[in-house]
Amino acid sequence: MSLTMYGVGLDYPDGERTVTALDDVSLRVAPGELLAVTGPSGSGKSSLLAVASGLVRPTRGSISVGDSDVTDMSGRELSGLRLTRIGIVFQQPNLVGSLTAAEQLQVTEHMRGRSARKARDRAVQLLATVGLAGKQHRRPHRLSGGERQRVNIARALMGSPEVLLVDEPTSALDQERGARIVELLREVTSHYGIATVLVTHDTRHLSHTDRTVSIVDGRLSEADPHHED
Numbered sequence: 572m573s574l575t576m577y578g579v580g581l582d583y584p585d586g587e588r589t590v591t592a593l594d595d596v597s598l599r600v601a602p603g604e605l606l607a608v609t610g611p612s613g614s615g616k617s618s619l620l621a622v623a624s625g626l627v628r629p630t631r632g633s634i635s636v637g638d639s640d641v642t643d644m645s646g647r648e649l650s651g652l653r654l655t656r657i658g659i660v661f662q663q664p665n666l667v668g669s670l671t672a673a674e675q676l677q678v679t680e681h682m683r684g685r686s687a688r689k690a691r692d693r694a695v696q697l698l699a700t701v702g703l704a705g706k707q708h709r710r711p712h713r714l715s716g717g718e719r720q721r722v723n724i725a726r727a728l729m730g731s732p733e734v735l736l737v738d739e740p741t742s743a744l745d746q747e748r749g750a751r752i753v754e755l756l757r758e759v760t761s762h763y764g765i766a767t768v769l770v771t772h773d774t775r776h777l778s779h780t781d782r783t784v785s786i787v788d789g790r791l792s793e794a795d796p797h798h799e800d
């Protein structure tokens with residue numbers, strides 16, 4: 572299923588004025604497509620992910636996952652959407668220190684109605700998919716920064732999302748580990764046919780993405796990744 576935004580605007584109140592964080596944003600991300608969104612600090616990148624995930628309601632415009640209009644949904648329906656159709660990879664992995672890698676993935680599975688055994692099998696399988704075969708028993712302090720980010724990505728895949736929203740996944744990693752994380756996103760996007768939006772400051776990894784758009788003052792424009800630096 573694709574992610575579609577049409578004429579999306581987001582205003583934040585700021586004293587007597589409003590700040591326009593998103594201004595008439597329209598885009599479509601197809602299944603299996605990895606779209607990079609770049610832009611300077613404060614340009615609206617996090618706002619774009621926040622409205623796409625339904626965490627923040629846009630002031631104007633419409634957002635759809637497949638043929639479901641996200642902007643019409645109740646809070647309860649939006650929670651269900653994030654559980655089963657949208658995966659979110661936050662910048663910081665936010666792993667629970669006392670849980671193993673597999674348990675990080677299993678912890679919310681009862682909300683999806685999966686049995687403990689099925690959740691365990693899926694967690695182990697997804698950890699292998701992201702390159703962590705045999706490391707399912709490790710707690711976060713025994714994983715590297717790149718490995719923690721892989722657990723974060725595997726956790727976002729547990730609900731078999733149609734749309735994956737990824738916020739600055741390479742910011743805490745060196746060049747090589749960052750490049751491998753973007754390669755991994757490329758692989759899972761193609762393999763599972765997910766529509767993926769990757770927000771990044773880091774223009775070094777854009778060769779692995781299908782398309783790049785840039786955002787400045789809340790407005791999107793197509794960018795040529797080879798002329799970004």
Ligand SMILES: Nc1ncnc2c1ncn2[C@@H]1O[C@H](COP(=O)(O)OP(=O)(O)OP(=O)(O)O)[C@@H](O)[C@H]1O
Pocket residue numbers: 583584585590591592610611612613614615616617618619
């Ligand atoms: N809760 C809020 N209240 C008021 N203004 C906000 C709020 N959140 C963001 N903004 C403003 O909206 C604009 C876009 O912010 P956003 O966080 O989307 O940018 P960004 O591109 O993600 O920045 P960064 O790369 O620094 O994380 C900025 O001008 C910011 O100051």
